Amino acid sequence: MRYDVVVVGGGHAGLEAAWAAAALGVRVALVTINPERIGMMPCNPAVGGPGKSQLVAELTALGGLMGRAADATAIHTRVLNRSKGPAVQSLRVQVDRDLYALKAQEILAERPVEVIRGEVVSLFVEGGRLLGVRTVDGREIPAKAVV
Numbered sequence: 602m603r604y605d606v607v608v609v610g611g612g613h614a615g616l617e618a619a620w621a622a623a624a625l626g627v628r629v630a631l632v633t634i635n636p637e638r639i640g641m642m643p644c645n646p647a648v649g650g651p652g653k654s655q656l657v658a659e660l661t662a663l664g665g666l667m668g669r670a671a672d673a674t675a676i677h678t679r680v681l682n683r684s685k686g687p688a689v690q691s692l693r694v695q696v697d698r699d700l701y702a703l704k705a706q707e708i709l710a711e712r713p714v715e716v717i718r719g720e721v722v723s724l725f726v727e728g729g730r731l732l733g734v735r736t737v738d739g740r741e742i743p744a745k746a747v748v
Contacts, residue, residue: 602715604630607734607744609721611639613667616705618748620666623712630715630742632734639716640670640705646698650681654691666708674700717742 605627608619616639619631633639648671649657661668677695719736724747726732733743 602628603743603745604628604715604733605744606630606746606748607632607742608748609633609734611636611716613640615748616640616709617660617665617667619714620709620712621664622748623714624664628715629713630717630744631709632717632719632721632736632742634718634720636716636718638702639709640702642696642698642701646696646701647693648696649691649693651689651691654693666705669708670701670704671696673704 606619606622606629608615608622608629608631611631611633615631615633619629622629631639648667657665657668657671660666671694674696675694676697679693679695681691681693682689719738719740719742721734722737723735724731724733725735725741725743731744731747733741734747735741
């Protein structure tokens with residue numbers, strides 16, 4: 602099957618890319634080594650904080666899924682830098698990392714994204730034209746665009 606968009610990786614960026622592409626009504630595949638770990642956060646499962654809270658707010662305003670998943674799995678919320686004034690204050694949410702991953706997967710399933718188990722090792726290019734990705738086991742996944 603040829604996809605309009607192939608997204609490599611199921612971390613925060615990959616989730617948002619697949620989610621946004623699917624919202625456009627194009628055929629989307631998300632290729633990840635372990636589909637059960639889509640949306641899995643690192644050892645410090647925080648969403649927000651200085652800098653990142655602005656990004657999360659913008660993603661949320663544009664219909665992204667990170668804010669939804671964080672709100673649904675929050676275990677602690679705190680406003681940082683309260684003593685320094687409103688210009689530098691930011692919201693940080695600690696989430697249950699396992700529940701966050703499950704919620705992110707649940708939200709992703711609301712849109713037609715095909716999840717493919719695989720490890721992408723190279724782009725498939727012919728004549729200077731991108732044709733898709735190649736996986737470690739030799740599969741070629743055709744696509745018009747790769748993220």
